[in-house]
Amino acid sequence: MTDQEDDLPAAAFPSPLPLPWYARPAARAWSCAAPPPDARAFHTTLPGYAPTALHELPALAAKLAVDRVFVKDESARFGLPAFKALGASWAIDRILALAAYRTPGATDTRTLRFVTATDGNHGRAVARMARQLGRRVHVFVPVGVHPAAVAAIEGEGAEVTAVAGSYDAAVHDARAAAAAPDAVLVQDMAWDGYEEIPALVVEGYATLFAEIDAQLDAVGAEPPALVAVPVGVGSLAQAAVTHYRSGSSAGRRGGRGTGAALLSVEPVGAACVLASLxxxxxxxxxxxxTVMAGLNCGTPSTLAWPVLRDGLDAAVAVTDADSTSAVRELAELGVSSGPCGAASLAGVRAALTGTGSAERRAALGVGPDATVVLINTEGAAANPGL
Structure with a gap:
């Protein structure tokens, strides 16, 4: 345990083991406004759109002592190995529409170019969408991004600049580059004064959770008792909280009881949301x-933070060994995953098994009749160096 746990608020339930863990069951009583439906309608019009697979894994359910386990598989979203295209496509579409609207008399925004910072998947998604629209894009990448991932971004036609520092340092350099009058920053992380575009990215992510609702309903499954989401700066988790804590989800199990418990999962070396909670x-x-390069972020998004603070049920941090073990287990069950995507399984395994798991299950409201959903944010192709 860290010394910080001595200062946990009364609502938190730390693990009796040295597991980096925080829980706040009162989160299920919190509610928020539903996300607008526009993004999902937009996504359905894009070439190649189809809901990504939701795999049921009975063997994993037996190991975790729950009724059903589903994995939302984002290994092939719009031909890319991660979910990020959902946010990038919607944000870029809105940016171009708003740029024309805000410039008096403007009918042509073709000179506008995009700038972003990335640990890999977001940058490639922005580059892919920009290429399809005939736009220029400049992507900043921090230390630790695998050369093959950088090459994939360059393969989308992007200019790539390597930054001798962390993800936060890459964001700093991207912000500076986007100060040019013909450039716009497309980031999924928000800070004071930069929130409109990250909010659009989060709106785009809402499509993923709406698909899950429809897919569970189609197979007669109960709404989830637990949803596990890998976390970098927290934008995908923000979309999860917004979905399950609003009227946009049928997240009341069997029309009764409490809504889904939401678990964030981070690397032990970059657990900024856990530290903030x-x-x-x-x-x-x-x-x-960390092998979980896409989650290697030191600062939560300011837009995500208040939503996560009030709406997350629990947070856990996992090791690289935990994540790579989960990658292998999912592969054996027929699911392609990288270490960031498999972090959701690693986090649920840490929460629901081992010494102290009875207390953690109670905090999450997870019993033997529970349905658990794991968000697999990326496929193995996103991590060629693993």
Whole structure:
């Protein structure tokens, strides 16, 4: 345990083991406004759109002592190995529409170029959408992004600049580059003064959770008791909380009881959301190397933070060994996953098994009749160096 756990608020339930863990069951009583439906309608018009697979894994349900386990498989979203295209496509579409609207008399925004920072998947998604629209894009990548991932971004026609520092350092350099009058920053992380575009990215992610609702209903499954989401800066988790804590989800199990418990999962070396929850305020943490490169973020998005603070049920941090073990287990069950995507399984395994799991299950409201959904945010192709 870290010394921080001595300062946990009364609502938190720390694990009796040295597991990086935080829980706040009162989150299920919190509610928020539903996301607008526009993004999902937009996505259905894009070439190649189809809901990504929702795999049921009975063997994994037996291991976790729950009724059903489903994996939302984002390994092939719009031909890319991760979910990020949902946010990038919607944000870029809205940026172009708003740019024309805000410029008096403007009918042509073809000179506008896009800038972003990335640990891999977001940058490639922005580059793919920009290429399809005939736009220029400049992508900043931090230390630790595998050369093959950089090559994939360059293969989309992007200019790529390597930054000798962390993800936060890459964001800093991208912000500076986007100050040019013909450039716009397309980031999924928000900070004071930069929130409109990250909000659009989060709106785009809502499509993923709406698909899950429809897919569970189609197979006669109960709404989930637990949803596990890998976390970097927290934007996907923000979309999850917004979905399940609003009227946009049928998230009441069997029309009764409480809504889904939402679990965020981070690398132990970059657990900025967990640290923020423990501190009760948005907190920066130093980051190091991790195989979960896409989650290697030291500062939560300011837009995501208040939503996660009030709406997350629990947070856990997992090791690289936990994640790579989960990658292998999912592969054996026929699911392609990278270490970021498999983090959701690693986090659920840490929460629901081992010493102290009875207390953690109680905090999450997960019993033997529970349906669990794991968000597999990326496929193995997103991590050629693993």
């Amino acid at each position: 423990r501190a009760g305020r948005l907190t920066h943490v130093p980051t190091g190397a």
